[in-house]
Amino acid sequence: MIEPLLSLCIVGPKRQFAAGDELVCEYQIDAVDPADIQAVEASVLWHTEGKGEEDLGVHFFERRLPADAENGDLRPMRRLRTRLPNSPLSYHGAILSIQWCVRLRLFLRRGREYVIEHPFGLGSVPDVGPVLLAVPAADEP
Amino acid sequence: MWGRFYWPCPRRMSRDDGMSTNPFATRFIRPGALPFLFLDGDSAEALVGRLKDQQWCGQILGEHGSGKTTLLATLMPLLEAAGRSVLAFKVGPGERRLPRIDRPALSSATQIVIDGYEQLSWWSKWQVRRLARRAGAGLLVTAHKDAGLPTVYETKPSEEVARAVVGKLMANEQVSLSPEDIGVNYRAADGNVREMLFKLFDVYRQQHSSEIAE
Amino acid sequence: MARLFRLVEKKRGERRTGANWVGHLGEAVFCGSLFLLGTLLLSVIVGSQLIEPNPGQYVIGVGGWLLILVTCSSIVLGGGGLIWTVLRIGTSAERRSAMASQAADTDIVHAAVPRPRNYPTVPSFEGLINSPGIELAYRLPATQTPGWRLLATTVFAMLWSFAVFLLTAKVIRGHVEGRHEWLLTVMLAGFWFVCYWSVREFLQLLVMNSGVGRTTLEISDLPLAPGREYQASLVQHGNMKMRLLQVWLICEEEATFTQGTDIRTETREVDRRTCFERRDFEIELGKPFSAECRIAVPAHAMHSFQSPHNVVRWKIVVRGEAERWPTLERGFPVVVYPGESTMQIELGSRVARQALMPVAPPAAVAGAGA
Numbered sequence: 144m145i146e147p148l149l150s151l152c153i154v155g156p157k158r159q160f161a162a163g164d165e166l167v168c169e170y171q172i173d174a175v176d177p178a179d180i181q182a183v184e185a186s187v188l189w190h191t192e193g194k195g196e197e198d199l200g201v202h203f204f205e206r207r208l209p210a211d212a213e214n215g216d217l218r219p220m221r222r223l224r225t226r227l228p229n230s231p232l233s234y235h236g237a238i239l240s241i242q243w244c245v246r247l248r249l250f251l252r253r254g255r256e257y258v259i260e261h262p263f264g265l266g267s268v269p270d271v272g273p274v275l276l277a278v279p280a281a282d283e284p
Numbered sequence: 285m286w287g288r289f290y291w292p293c294p295r296r297m298s299r300d301d302g303m304s305t306n307p308f309a310t311r312f313i314r315p316g317a318l319p320f321l322f323l324d325g326d327s328a329e330a331l332v333g334r335l336k337d338q339q340w341c342g343q344i345l346g347e348h349g350s351g352k353t354t355l356l357a358t359l360m361p362l363l364e365a366a367g368r369s370v371l372a373f374k375v376g377p378g379e380r381r382l383p384r385i386d387r388p389a390l391s392s393a394t395q396i397v398i399d400g401y402e403q404l405s406w407w408s409k410w411q412v413r414r415l416a417r418r419a420g421a422g423l424l425v426t427a428h429k430d431a432g433l434p435t436v437y438e439t440k441p442s443e444e445v446a447r448a449v450v451g452k453l454m455a456n457e458q459v460s461l462s463p464e465d466i467g468v469n470y471r472a473a474d475g476n477v478r479e480m481l482f483k484l485f486d487v488y489r490q491q492h493s494s495e496i497a498e
Numbered sequence: 499m500a501r502l503f504r505l506v507e508k509k510r511g512e513r514r515t516g517a518n519w520v521g522h523l524g525e526a527v528f529c530g531s532l533f534l535l536g537t538l539l540l541s542v543i544v545g546s547q548l549i550e551p552n553p554g555q556y557v558i559g560v561g562g563w564l565l566i567l568v569t570c571s572s573i574v575l576g577g578g579g580l581i582w583t584v585l586r587i588g589t590s591a592e593r594r595s596a597m598a599s600q601a602a603d604t605d606i607v608h609a610a611v612p613r614p615r616n617y618p619t620v621p622s623f624e625g626l627i628n629s630p631g632i633e634l635a636y637r638l639p640a641t642q643t644p645g646w647r648l649l650a651t652t653v654f655a656m657l658w659s660f661a662v663f664l665l666t667a668k669v670i671r672g673h674v675e676g677r678h679e680w681l682l683t684v685m686l687a688g689f690w691f692v693c694y695w696s697v698r699e700f701l702q703l704l705v706m707n708s709g710v711g712r713t714t715l716e717i718s719d720l721p722l723a724p725g726r727e728y729q730a731s732l733v734q735h736g737n738m739k740m741r742l743l744q745v746w747l748i749c750e751e752e753a754t755f756t757q758g759t760d761i762r763t764e765t766r767e768v769d770r771r772t773c774f775e776r777r778d779f780e781i782e783l784g785k786p787f788s789a790e791c792r793i794a795v796p797a798h799a800m801h802s803f804q805s806p807h808n809v810v811r812w813k814i815v816v817r818g819e820a821e822r823w824p825t826l827e828r829g830f831p832v833v834v835y836p837g838e839s840t841m842q843i844e845l846g847s848r849v850a851r852q853a854l855m856p857v858a859p860p861a862a863v864a865g866a867g868a
Contacts, residue, residue: 161841162836162841192305192306193485193753195753196807197310197807198807200619229841230803232840234803236768236810239753239810267798267839267840268840353757478757482762482764
């Protein structure tokens, strides 16, 4: 069985954005019968990563069904636009990180699902420097 | 599943994008993210076979952070493949009761799975065992100490297991941790593999940051 | 600021105008007295029964049983009230409300107030600006680090006193009946010493935590923004010889992970700036120490962040080391918004990563397992 081909990219050379910038993305689906596609979801979201449970916040979300597309075909290239918020800014801390990405999720018949992500940065908060990551010796509590 | 990307769409966030992913982040070490590693010659299939021989009733014993929940996550798809209709419950900290179980929904093909069984009150335990017995359903639980069911498996972490887990997590990493790092942190965590992984999160972060700074 | 309760007073903000420590101390004295009285009476009853048994005195209908009921009630109410008072010492009205509703995870900064829509995930600062200051714009509420030491001391002192009273009654009865248990009598001296020490320790901590040594901190503006400086005014009450008094601006991360039967919460300090420091001075009763300092938020500071399991938190901490008193440490939460510099991006060369101050070893990890 041929796997579907998902293509997702951010339009323009930037991968770091300022708060309030417009983010433009394009996605396209290939190598799949249009009749097999049940839905396509595109979202712009942030999620945490680190030593805690993952939290997630969706800034932009779009779900399209075949009925929403011309000729019922969700495969042709689609462009998304959204203005990025003031927060939360991308952050790479000691025990938690905040990461932004564009996520594309494809739903096919018989419960098959495919996901791809394209990360980007929001803001310019510097990483927590190595001097603060002094790890206690193994015998310390 | 991941499709192909148009450039530039890195699969693993890279340092140049301003982000990096620590292989010891919770998304990679939570139960289900990693398969349970059997280093004692046993296997998940054999375990399911033993459970079947015991009329689908059994317990998985082990200390904190020894991999009980991970083993449970590894067994779930095999139980479903064996024709069991899995009804899973996770008993959170401080919880003493299970949600109401719909009795008519239970059958001999049902497999009740309870993670954190010993936290339940004696009354809840008695109720669920009675329900399972009457319906002919299976009951598989995890516990820190004997819960009165036949033991299907006992998780016993060792430094060897800890190294194997770290090896799996760091398979695609360029930054490597030394065996000494793993051993020291395993012993510092008193054999709690999960706690060791949290400590290694910091060690990896420190080493990764130092290398970037250089 | 009124020290004692005044019948007619113009309120400032939503906080009460009387001195908190008077209320807490009074409450503690009342509950403690009730507990001790109940314990003493029960010991006398038990002792008298041991010396001259007369069970008929306490059957229902005679009235003696009522005395036992009253003494037991006094012990339970007095002890419970004392523990509750101790738990509430140093906490704000918002935190008391959260404790009463058993919202264990509620932080006063993140009380149920809608967050600013323009800044998702940045916690609201409504709870911080509802009390105007006297010298500066706002008086910050304090979040006491859990007074586990005070609570543990209280419970220990209560239980030990109760046990010692009962044991003393038993020993006295033995002597009266001619059964001299000298070993137990000698050991009782040790028990009474521990009882004295535990009650003394409890009273010391109670006085310390009740507001003798109350700390107030005011700030010129909220919320804080990276790259800006703010005026802060510190007033420290008490009667202490201070070896050191410091004011820090601290940023910490907190991450909570639930797996199986365990909840694991880890807190890690990622930034600490010393805003004020003074050594070797005295604070006299009635002459509180006051000082002004500047709170400078780093230009590239991460903003405050709140999600269900992950937090970036900023706070101002006042820490004091005094002779003959335990170290005092009081935290005052603040909210830092995203700043102009961090909301933008720096094109060209990599963003300069400012080296941050070295910090103490990470805080201990709190885990609750089965």
